[in-house]
Amino acid sequence: MIGVIADPSEHDVVREFFELFKTPWEFYRRDRRYEVLLCAGGDQVDGAAKFVLFYSGRKIRFDDEQKIQTGTGRREICILSYQGNRIPIYGDTVTFPEMGKGVLMDEHTHESAAYLDRSGQRVVARIGYDLFGEVRKLLTVGQPPANADIPALELHIAFLRDLITGCGVPLVEVPPVPDGYPFIACLTHDVDNPSICQHKWDHTMFGFLYRAVFGSLDNLLRGRIVVRSLLTNWAAALKLPFVHMGLAKDFWRGFDDRYLELEKGLSSTFFVIPFKNDPGKNFYGPAPRFRAARYDAQDIADTIRKIMAAGCEVGLHGIDAWHDSSSGHEELEEIRRLTGVAEVGVRMHWLRYNHQSPVALEQADAAYDSTIGYNETVGYRAGTTQAYKPLQATRLLELPLHAMDTALFYPAYLRLSPRQATTVLGQLSDDAVQFGGCLTINWHDRSLAPERLWDACYRDLVQDWKSRGAWFATAGQAISWFKKRRSVVFETNSIEPDAVRARVSADDGSHLPGLRLRIHKVRESCGIGTQGLEGYVDIVFDDSIDTRVPCGDWC
Ligand SMILES: [Zn+2]
Numbered sequence: 001m002i003g004v005i006a007d008p009s010e011h012d013v014v015r016e017f018f019e020l021f022k023t024p025w026e027f028y029r030r031d032r033r034y035e036v037l038l039c040a041g042g043d044q045v046d047g048a049a050k051f052v053l054f055y056s057g058r059k060i061r062f063d064d065e066q067k068i069q070t071g072t073g074r075r076e077i078c079i080l081s082y083q084g085n086r087i088p089i090y091g092d093t094v095t096f097p098e099m100g101k102g103v104l105m106d107e108h109t110h111e112s113a114a115y116l117d118r119s120g121q122r123v124v125a126r127i128g129y130d131l132f133g134e135v136r137k138l139l140t141v142g143q144p145p146a147n148a149d150i151p152a153l154e155l156h157i158a159f160l161r162d163l164i165t166g167c168g169v170p171l172v173e174v175p176p177v178p179d180g181y182p183f184i185a186c187l188t189h190d191v192d193n194p195s196i197c198q199h200k201w202d203h204t205m206f207g208f209l210y211r212a213v214f215g216s217l218d219n220l221l222r223g224r225i226v227v228r229s230l231l232t233n234w235a236a237a238l239k240l241p242f243v244h245m246g247l248a249k250d251f252w253r254g255f256d257d258r259y260l261e262l263e264k265g266l267s268s269t270f271f272v273i274p275f276k277n278d279p280g281k282n283f284y285g286p287a288p289r290f291r292a293a294r295y296d297a298q299d300i301a302d303t304i305r306k307i308m309a310a311g312c313e314v315g316l317h318g319i320d321a322w323h324d325s326s327s328g329h330e331e332l333e334e335i336r337r338l339t340g341v342a343e344v345g346v347r348m349h350w351l352r353y354n355h356q357s358p359v360a361l362e363q364a365d366a367a368y369d370s371t372i373g374y375n376e377t378v379g380y381r382a383g384t385t386q387a388y389k390p391l392q393a394t395r396l397l398e399l400p401l402h403a404m405d406t407a408l409f410y411p412a413y414l415r416l417s418p419r420q421a422t423t424v425l426g427q428l429s430d431d432a433v434q435f436g437g438c439l440t441i442n443w444h445d446r447s448l449a450p451e452r453l454w455d456a457c458y459r460d461l462v463q464d465w466k467s468r469g470a471w472f473a474t475a476g477q478a479i480s481w482f483k484k485r486r487s488v489v490f491e492t493n494s495i496e497p498d499a500v501r502a503r504v505s506a507d508d509g510s511h512l513p514g515l516r517l518r519i520h521k522v523r524e525s526c527g528i529g530t531q532g533l534e535g536y537v538d539i540v541f542d543d544s545i546d547t548r549v550p551c552g553d554w555c
Contacts, residue, residue, distance in 0.1 A: 001025065001492065002164075003034035003323045006132060007041035012391050013041075013136045020386050021157040022395055024490040024500065034378040035169050038364045039159075040132050051167045053160075055131040057092030061125060064363040070128075071095040071111055077147070079107040080129070087155045088147045090137045094128040095209065102151040104128075104159070116167075123167045131156060138383040140355065148379030149427065154386075154435040160518070161477055165535065170549045171520040173499055174488050176386045176511035177436035178471050179540045182437035183385070183429075184478050185470035186399065187268035187462070188370065189259060190317050190347060191445040194303070196252040198294035202245060202435075212237040212451035215411070229453050234394045236450035256303045260310050261516035262448070262459060263280045270369075270445075271347045272297045277298040280319035280327075282352065291350060297338055304338055313474035314338075316549040321364055322348045322357045328364025336553035343367040345475050347401070347442075351375055358390035358398070366396065368479040370440060373401030376413045378424060383438025387482035396480050402428055404442040405454050408409070424462050429468060431492065471513055488515065496548075503544040514542045519549060 002025040006014050011027070018025050029038065037049035040056070054062050057071045061115050071094070079094045082104050095111035100114030104127065113128040140151050164171050171551070180185060199205040212233040242248035247341070259268060276299075279291040283359045302315050316335045321328030328346075336342045345368040346361055354373045361369050372381050379402065382388065387399045407413045408421040416424065425441075432439045441461065448455040465472070473481065487506035493499065502517050516538040541547060 001032075001034055001040055003028040003032065005037065005041055010041060010132045010136075013139070014376075014389060016139065016389055016494055017132060017135050019486050020153065020176070020384065020388060021160065022175070022465040022485060022488060023171060023508055024492065027310055032479050038131075038166055040130065050122065050264045052170050053127065053163065054124065055127045056090070056127065057128060057133070057544055058095055060095060062124075062344055063094075066117065068115075068126075069098050071109070077144075078129075080113050081105050082155065085155055085158075086150055087159070088143065088150055088152055089129045089278065090133060090141075090143075090211055090290065091130050091133045096126070096128065097133055114229045124165055125167070127163075130547065131160070133491050139388060142381040143379075145377045145381055146227045147373055148377045150382065150383070151380045151385060151431050151435060152383035152435070153380075154384055154431075156383075165520045169408065172490075172502070172547070172549050173518050173520075174485055174502060174515050175436050175518050175538075176438075176482070176485065177516055178481055180513055181469055181471035183432035183468075183470055185465040185472050186370075186438050186440040186478050187266060187472065188347070188401075188440060188442050188475060189255070189268060189270045189359055189445055190349070190442055191255070191270055191272045191300070192293060192317070192349070193252055193444075193446045194255060194295055194300055195250050196240070197250045202294075203290035204294075205240075207450055209237055209240070214450060222417075225453070233451045251449050252446045256307055256456075258436075258442075258448045260307070260312075262455070263462065265311065265317070266462065267311045267313070267474050268311040268472075268476070269315055269345075269475040270304075271315045272300070272304065272335060272338075273317045273319065273349060274331045275319065278319050280349070280352075281323060282350075282454065283354070286351075293349075299332055301338055308339060308341075309310050313345075313476050314341070315347060315370075315475060316366070318346050318348045320362060321346055321366070322352045323354065323360055325360045325363035327364065332366060341441065343476065345370060345399075345479070347371050351401070352467065355392065358393040358396050362393050362396040367476060368397050368399055370399040370401055370475050372398050372442055373440075373442075374407060375404070376407055377405050378403035378414070378428070385432055385435055385439060387438065389486075391509075392526070397482060398514045398546060399438065399440055399475050399479055399482075401440050403439075405447045405452070405458070407445060407456060408457070409452070418454075418460075421457045422460050422464075425457075426464065429464060432470075433468060437471070438482075440475070441476075477512065480508070484508075484512060485515055498548045499546065500549055501544060501546045502541065504542070505521060510542065514540050516540055518545060518546065 005028045034049045037052045039054050077088045097111045099112040099115040104114040109477045117124045216230045216233040220230045239248045273293040274297045277292050279287040332344050346366045348371045387397045491501040518536050520536045
C-alpha cells in the first residue's frame with residue numbers, strides 16, 4: 001500500500017494518476033503504516049515506511065537536512081534521461097550535482113536529478129521534479145508537438161514502479177492490458193467528405209484538383225508514390241467534370257465498402273457530421289466557411305445502417321459541441337436518432353477543443369470523447385496510451401487520438417513517404433506493447449480514394465496490429481474496458497496484512513476481455529531499473545480475485 005501526502009489542491013490529479021497506475025494506495029493517514037510513502041506536497045516524513053519518496057522540483061527541507069547541494073535547471077523544458085528513455089519535465093526541476101551519475105540524469109547538464117539515501121532499514125528516494133504537477137500539465141495543457149513521440153505519463157509510471165520494486169517493496173497492480181492481448185487497437189474514421197459530387201467550385205474541389213495534378217507529380221518525383229498512383233489521380237481529375245454531370249462514378253462514394261473490405265470484421269468507429277453547411281465556431285470567432293461539411297448525417301442513413309450491421313460503431317463528428325453544450329446536445333441527438341443508440345461518443349471536427357470542452361461535452365451527455373491529439377504530428381499529446389478522465393470532468397473519459405493520416409502525409413505537416421509513415425506507426429505500436437493501453441488512429445473517409453490513395457500504409461498498419469495480437473475494439477468498447485478497470489477496488493484487512501483482494505465494482509463489462517492482476521516480485525537488493533519481463537506474474541480475473549503479496553516485516 002502506498003500512502004500519499006499531497007497538497008489538497010492536488011488531490012484530484014493524485015486520484016487520476018492512481019487510476020492510470022492502478023495499484024493499492026490512499027491519502028496518508030497517521031494511524032496507518034505504509035510500505036511506501038510518497039511525499040509530494042511538503043517535507044512531512046513522520047510516518048514510518050520502508051521506502052519514502054520525496055518528489056519536488058524545488059529545494060526542500062530534506063535537502064538541507066542531508067546537506068545536499070542543489071542546482072536548478074532554468075530552461076523551459078528539461079529533459080531527464082532514464083534507461084535510454086527521455087522524460088520531458090514541464091515544471092521546475094532541481095538537480096543534485098554532488099551525487100554523480102544517477103538513475104535519472106539531466107540530459108543538458110549531466111547532473112543527477114534523483115538519488116537514494118539508505119539509513120538503517122529505511123530507503124529514501126529524492127526525485128527532483130513535481131510528479132503530480134507534471135501529470136496535471138500532461139492531462140490539461142498537453143505536450144508540445146516537439147515531444148509528441150514521448151509517452152511521458154507512461155514513463156512517470158514506469159519510473160515510480162521501478163523505484164518501488166527496485167527497493168525490494170512488493171507491488172500489485174492492474175495494468176492497462178486486456179487479458180489475452182498485448183494492447184487495444186482502435187481504428188477510427190472521421191467522415192468529412194463522403195462524396196465529391198457535393199463539392200463544386202469550392203475549397204475542397206480545388207484542393208483535390210491541385211493535389212491530384214501537381215501534388216501527385218511532386219510526390220512521384222520525390223519517390224513517394226509509384227507511376228500507377230500518378231495515373232490514377234490524373235484520371236480522377238479528368239473524370240471530375242463527368243462526375244459532376246452524373247456521367248461517371250463518384251470516386252469518393254463507397255468509403256464504407258472500402259473500409260469494411262479492408263478491415264474484415266475488425267469493428268472500427270466512424271465519426272459522422274450531423275448537419276451540413278455549418279462551419280461552427282473556431283477558437284477565436286466563426287470558423288472559415290470551408291470547415292462546413294457538405295452532407296447531413298441523414299443523407300448517409302443507409303451507409304450508417306450498413307456500417308452498424310457490420311459491427312462497427314457510429315459516433316458524432318462534432319461541430320460546436322466542444323464549446324456549447326446545447327449545440328452538443330442537438331448534434332448528439334441527431335446521431336442517436338439515426339443510429340437508435342443512446343450512448344454516443346464524440347470526436348470534434350478539426351480537433352477543436354479547449355479547457356472547457358470536457359464540461360461542455362459532459363453536459364451534452366456525450367458517452368466519451370476522442371479528440372485529444374495533434375493535427376500536425378502524431379504521438380502522445382497527453383503523454384499516455386490510456387483512456388483518462390480530464391480533471392474538469394466528473395465522469396467523461398477521454399480516449400486520446402494518436403495518429404491521423406493527414407498529419408503523416410500532408411506537405412504542411414510531416415510529409416512522410418508511406419514507408420516512413422509505417423516506421424513511425426511501428427514505433428507507436430512498440431510503445432503499446434511495452435506500456436499497454438489503447439492506440440487510436442484516424443484514417444479519414446476519403447483517404448483510400450484518389451487523390452490520397454493512402455491505402456497501402458493503412459493495410460500495413462492493420463496487418464501489423466493483427467500480427468502483434470492486438471484487441472481491435474471500437475472506441476466505445478475500449479472506453480468500457482477502461483471503465484471496468486477503473487472500477488477495480490483493492491481491499492485489504494488488518495488480520496491478514498499480506499492478503500489483497502481486487503474486485504470489479506462495475507457490472508457491465510462481462511462481455512469484454514478480462515483484467516490482469518500483476519504481482520511484481522520482491523527483489524532482495526536495492527537497485528533501480530533492473531525490472532525485466534520475468535519480474536512479475538499475471539493472474540487473470542473477471543470480477544474479483546484474492547491473492548497474497550509477501551510484504552516482509554512492515555505489515
Ligand atoms: Zn473532420
